[in-house]
Amino acid sequence: MPMGHTATAQAGSGGLTATEHRLANGLRVVLSEDHLTPVAAVCLWYDVGSRHEVKGRTGLAHLFEHLMFQGSAQVKGNGHFELVQGAGGSLNGTTSFERTNYFETMPAHQLELALWLEADRMGSLLAALDEESMENQRDVVKNERRQRYDNVPYGTAFEKLTALAYPEGHPYHHTPIGSMADLDAATLEDARAFFRTYYAPNNAVLSVVGDIDPEQTLAWIEKYFGSIASHDGKQPPRDGSLPDVMGGQLREIVEEEVPARALMAAYRLPEDGTRASDAADLALTVLGGGESSRLYNRLVRRDRTAVAAGFGLLRLAGAPSLGWLDVKTSGDVEVPVIETAIDEELARFAEDGPTAEEMERAQAQLEREWLDRLGTVAGRADELCRYAVLFGDPQLALTAVQRVLEVTAEEVQEVAKARLRPDNRAVLVYEPTAPADETDATDENEEAAK
Amino acid sequence: MTELATMEFHAQPQAGEPKPWAFPAPERGSLDNGLTVLRCHRPGQQVVAVEVLLDAPLDAEPAGLDGVATIMARAFSEGTDKHSAEDFAAELERCGATLDAHADHPGVRLSLEVPASRLAKALGLLADALRAPAFADGEVERLVRNRLDEIPHELANPARRAAKELSKELFPAEARMSRPRQGTEETVAAIDSAAVRAFYERHVRPATATAVVVGDLTGVDLDALLGDTLGAWTGSAAEPRPVPAVTADDRGRVVIVDRPGAVQTQLLIGRTGADRHDRVWPAQVLGTYCLGGTLTSRLDRVLREEKGYTYGVRAFGQVLRSAPDGTGAAMLAISGSVDTPNTGPALEDLWTVLRKLAAEGLTDAERDVAVQNLVGVAPLKYETAAAVADTLADQVEQHLPDDFQATLYRQLAATGTVEATAAVVNAFPVDRLVTVLVGDAAQIKEPVEALGIGEVTVVAAE
Numbered sequence A: 001m002p003m004g005h006t007a008t009a010q011a012g013s014g015g016l017t018a019t020e021h022r023l024a025n026g027l028r029v030v031l032s033e034d035h036l037t038p039v040a041a042v043c044l045w046y047d048v049g050s051r052h053e054v055k056g057r058t059g060l061a062h063l064f065e066h067l068m069f070q071g072s073a074q075v076k077g078n079g080h081f082e083l084v085q086g087a088g089g090s091l092n093g094t095t096s097f098e099r100t101n102y103f104e105t106m107p108a109h110q111l112e113l114a115l116w117l118e119a120d121r122m123g124s125l126l127a128a129l130d131e132e133s134m135e136n137q138r139d140v141v142k143n144e145r146r147q148r149y150d151n152v153p154y155g156t157a158f159e160k161l162t163a164l165a166y167p168e169g170h171p172y173h174h175t176p177i178g179s180m181a182d183l184d185a186a187t188l189e190d191a192r193a194f195f196r197t198y199y200a201p202n203n204a205v206l207s208v209v210g211d212i213d214p215e216q217t218l219a220w221i222e223k224y225f226g227s228i229a230s231h232d233g234k235q236p237p238r239d240g241s242l243p244d245v246m247g248g249q250l251r252e253i254v255e256e257e258v259p260a261r262a263l264m265a266a267y268r269l270p271e272d273g274t275r276a277s278d279a280a281d282l283a284l285t286v287l288g289g290g291e292s293s294r295l296y297n298r299l300v301r302r303d304r305t306a307v308a309a310g311f312g313l314l315r316l317a318g319a320p321s322l323g324w325l326d327v328k329t330s331g332d333v334e335v336p337v338i339e340t341a342i343d344e345e346l347a348r349f350a351e352d353g354p355t356a357e358e359m360e361r362a363q364a365q366l367e368r369e370w371l372d373r374l375g376t377v378a379g380r381a382d383e384l385c386r387y388a389v390l391f392g393d394p395q396l397a398l399t400a401v402q403r404v405l406e407v408t409a410e411e412v413q414e415v416a417k418a419r420l421r422p423d424n425r426a427v428l429v430y431e432p433t434a435p436a437d438e439t440d441a442t443d444e445n446e447e448a449a450k
Numbered sequence B: 001m002t003e004l005a006t007m008e009f010h011a012q013p014q015a016g017e018p019k020p021w022a023f024p025a026p027e028r029g030s031l032d033n034g035l036t037v038l039r040c041h042r043p044g045q046q047v048v049a050v051e052v053l054l055d056a057p058l059d060a061e062p063a064g065l066d067g068v069a070t071i072m073a074r075a076f077s078e079g080t081d082k083h084s085a086e087d088f089a090a091e092l093e094r095c096g097a098t099l100d101a102h103a104d105h106p107g108v109r110l111s112l113e114v115p116a117s118r119l120a121k122a123l124g125l126l127a128d129a130l131r132a133p134a135f136a137d138g139e140v141e142r143l144v145r146n147r148l149d150e151i152p153h154e155l156a157n158p159a160r161r162a163a164k165e166l167s168k169e170l171f172p173a174e175a176r177m178s179r180p181r182q183g184t185e186e187t188v189a190a191i192d193s194a195a196v197r198a199f200y201e202r203h204v205r206p207a208t209a210t211a212v213v214v215g216d217l218t219g220v221d222l223d224a225l226l227g228d229t230l231g232a233w234t235g236s237a238a239e240p241r242p243v244p245a246v247t248a249d250d251r252g253r254v255v256i257v258d259r260p261g262a263v264q265t266q267l268l269i270g271r272t273g274a275d276r277h278d279r280v281w282p283a284q285v286l287g288t289y290c291l292g293g294t295l296t297s298r299l300d301r302v303l304r305e306e307k308g309y310t311y312g313v314r315a316f317g318q319v320l321r322s323a324p325d326g327t328g329a330a331m332l333a334i335s336g337s338v339d340t341p342n343t344g345p346a347l348e349d350l351w352t353v354l355r356k357l358a359a360e361g362l363t364d365a366e367r368d369v370a371v372q373n374l375v376g377v378a379p380l381k382y383e384t385a386a387a388v389a390d391t392l393a394d395q396v397e398q399h400l401p402d403d404f405q406a407t408l409y410r411q412l413a414a415t416g417t418v419e420a421t422a423a424v425v426n427a428f429p430v431d432r433l434v435t436v437l438v439g440d441a442a443q444i445k446e447p448v449e450a451l452g453i454g455e456v457t458v459v460a461a462e
Helices: A060-067 A079-086 A108-127 A131-150 A157-165 A180-185 A188-198 A214-225 A275-288 A294-302 A335-352 A356-374 A377-391 A396-406 A409-419 A441-449 B068-075 B085-094 B116-131 B137-155 B158-170 B185-189 B193-203 B222-228 B281-292 B298-303 B340-360 B364-376 B385-397 B404-413 B417-427 B441-449
Strands: A019-022 A028-033 A039-046 A090-095 A100-107 A204-210 A250-256 A262-269 A306-314 A321-329 A425-432 B027-030 B036-041 B047-054 B098-104 B107-115 B210-215 B253-258 B264-273 B310-321 B329-339 B434-439 B455-460
Touching: A019 A214, A028 A214, A028 A377, A039 A108, A039 A377, A060 A090, A060 A100, A060 A131, A060 A188, A079 A090, A079 A108, A079 B364, A100 A108, A100 A377, A108 A188, A108 A204, A108 A214, A131 A180, A131 A188, A131 B264, A131 B310, A131 B329, A157 A250, A157 A262, A157 A321, A157 A425, A204 A214, A204 A377, A262 A335, A262 A409, A275 A294, A275 A306, A275 A321, A275 A335, A275 A356, A275 A396, A275 A409, A294 A306, A294 A335, A294 B085, A294 B137, A306 B137, A321 A335, A335 A409, A335 A425, A356 A377, A356 A396, A356 A409, A356 B047, A356 B085, A356 B107, A377 A396, B036 B385, B047 B116, B047 B385, B068 B098, B068 B107, B068 B137, B068 B193, B085 B116, B098 B116, B107 B116, B107 B385, B116 B222, B137 B158, B137 B185, B137 B193, B158 B253, B158 B264, B158 B329, B158 B434, B210 B222, B210 B385, B253 B441, B264 B310, B264 B340, B281 B298, B281 B310, B281 B329, B281 B340, B281 B364, B281 B404, B281 B417, B298 B310, B298 B329, B298 B340, B329 B340, B340 B417, B340 B434, B340 B441, B364 B404, B364 B417, B385 B404, B434 B441, B441 B455
Parallel strands: A028 A204, A250 A425, B036 B210, B253 B434, B253 B455
Antiparallel strands: A019 A028, A039 A100, A039 A204, A090 A100, A262 A321, A262 A425, A306 A321, B027 B036, B047 B107, B047 B210, B098 B107, B264 B329, B264 B434, B310 B329
């Protein structure tokens, strides 16, 4: 069997196509047919995320996302969930810095129901939104925050590092979950105003992917969404642009009850949608993706100073992306030992660039990630929305993997040299403290000294 | 701000004509070396999934060496007779492949996923790992240290900590199931390359292994490919191995794992019950879904959507081991996290939900929605090759026929409200549930004692 440079003839898109449409009210629609399995994915991206929130109301976009499941004019209480699940579908919604998405994957013959449901809440959520839902979902979201962030070791690292990496007042300074104080402060009127401002057909992209009849699907979309009024109340997000490098190393030491020392860092990287961001993705993959990466080989295999070590990329379009380093130390190893090794590896990489084999490996890994993402109708629907909302062109989703494969070793080296430097990172160091149940003061000191 | 103009409303649409879909039937065969092979062509699935099951259960680990199956599973990808550990990882990633391996009660599983065009290369690497693993001293020593480093991280995770405590409570101390799957600090520290090799030689051979291959196999000569790769693996014939029956102590009681200052309490409430060889299984699946399968199920309707005590509580049945002779069992459990001050009220509501279910039963409407969901989501759930391969491998591991899942969908559709009620009430009897709470004992002990759901003991988190 031939071992080409790409895994499939069409390099990930698998010969997929998508068509684009726009309703008179401004709703953008993307359709993509695939009749292999009798399922259809509906995905709706609203161009609003935590970056649109204002001071004192962090977490509102996400809390609002929960309220979207509390009924609308023709859908009672939890009806959205009940109807989709009762039709054999699955559904959810998520909120990030840059967007809020809602999605249903349905057996193909139930597609119309999902469209009807999405249209009902886009057009008439306020008819059902009340204090009771608001109070209930406020408590649910606060418990979500506790479960995912506050009650797990290192749970607030993401929040802390983001706050370091983006300065006070920057739209990405806070994360989508928001603070407990702001969640408590949000009012029903805030939620209503949020809906009136951001939830409009002209601020959304709807994609439908799978075993569909495009003409019929478009007719349903026109029928259900066509009469929803557009409006122009939307506030653009505050400017997220920042200089290419931080210009100094930011650092925070966290003393907490965690099981081991940890070193985490966020590097400021090029914005998503640029060739340089694909180059950065490849650089991070060579350095810290998987178990053949430079950092894994150095820290976990050779030095044996870390239990896990890796790099990830948080792709952002409206602000610099973040290269995310996460290292948990082994045994009693101290953080400076790890940090020195990382700086050596990053400096060496900037000096020499990736080898041809490392490039091949990193590109194969990223290509595989794309195959996974585009391998389900829901994944494809989400990517089509992403490129439509953030970059204005859904077709870019189908060629994304080709762009990654076109990046050269020189470009990878260039971005590493320019960005993966000690003066362009925010660092979070975890130092474990004794458990809180060592009540006696002297014992506590002894425990801490261990 | 003025209210927006109203939209034009339409009646809720009716469903169209359903298109036929069935859980895929695999083709079963075997290689000359005795390896059983299940294959399944899934058009369009460019990422092929290969699952290999080894009859190397945790129960077979030698005394004092809990975790040796885990270390062996991990060591498969740490070098062979052809590649060093670093080279092996590099070659796999060069194919865009991932290889995971883990050990559980029924045996060891290796899961390979790779783009179809690079299947040949990746299957070759997988075969090398099984046929001629290096198990080099230095690599095994590193895996042991790495595993020891992981343990404190797991104990600090409330959900993992709760699972560990529940196993310890439910199963007799001498049963392997009572102890952590991946070993304790003491047992893992005792593992070396000789122990790993001895376990491999005793329990790993093609005659007792099965490979499941699923994906778009267009243009792939799978027979030739398997012959050249997994076909080159040799080993002795299978020997029968006795399996002890699963027994558990489900007297109603509460164990609090103390985590002072915790802002939430992790709940894990469980016992053991019918597994997939039991005729009640479809009704139990259906009833358990109605109790806590999703956020519109009974538990979350109260605990989340009415009271806001939690982000979500789920009830589930998870097979521990399943065998035709009735020696197997499933873990039946309810899990979730609730905020610390509401721990008592949340548990009280949870028990009220269970009592009400026992007293009044499920409604027909509830049963209908559950069936429509469980059966209706099948084509979505099994869209990827990996999902199909995983279920086929589960069936093999649990000694079930290859059409088990396909049959289960028909059985679910034919299960009535009364049967589903009986099954779930039997599965979650209010006085025979072991409750593990990982949380702040100083704050939750008293309110939990007041509920009368069993004797309350407190243990240290470690």
